[in-house]
Amino acid sequence: MNAADILDLARMRGVMIATAESCTGGLIIGRLTDVPGSSRAVDRGFVTYSNAAKIEMLGIRPETLDAYGAVSEEIAAEMASGALKRSQAGIAVAVTGIAGPGGSDHKPEGRVCFGLADAWGIRTKTVDFGAIGRAEVRLATVDHALELLAAALRKD
Template sequence: MTDPAEVLDLARRRGVMIATAESCTGGLIAGRLTDVPGSSDAVDRGFITYSNAAKVEMLGIRPQTLEAHGAVSEEIAAEMAAGALARSQAGVAVAVTGIAGPGGSERKPEGRVCFGIADARGVRTETVDFGPRGRAAVRAATVEHALALLKAALA
């Protein structure tokens, strides 16, 4: 389990702040980070962009990308992370978009989450299929993976 305090300490050592762009987690990543006392010197802001309209308005996601790939895609995760970085004072941003469940489709099954990390080195993405564990478990696994990605990006 990734300790959010460790992630914050790494950000402080690097002299950068963190931003989050969250869809399926609805702010849980920012919540885990800000549960740590004193986190305000390492967390800049979180964007909760549950709807496609919010993704476009708050993060600058291109409607063409949404139309071509859908909200649950690495392309959207990349644009979300880049948008959060550009629209904040952060030096690193993590983004998540996925199907927490219940439901999903054959093409985009329950438990599929796309992640994006943006920093001075660019944007990196990955997709993880957590499986149909149930909404709460998928969201918890997503938060944990996002914290691990932040830790790796800041190490």
């Protein structure tokens, strides 16, 4: 689903959208705000690349970072929740991952954790896009985040 359709869904639902982005560096909010009139459905985007930014801007708990690391569903959940609480949005999507190059056996290149927060709670998901290249992982992450938003906004 494209960004314009997602914005239409948000407007029909009467909710604003917020994003909390690490590995995408603002590409999700950028895709949404590329659409004319997006200000009627987009509240804000948090680009929290560093752990300090995640803590300061989104209220991520340092103990969660210590226990699970920045690339984890636990952090994605706290990022989405923090974006929802610190905005006027009714739905927030968050992403944190390893775009590459690099990674480890435990957290390979191409792994991205997603969080989605709305009135129905917080959901998380991990997707391993593989070592397809930094730009490709970031673009795949944007597309997947938009699909998550669309699915949540279509919910009854």
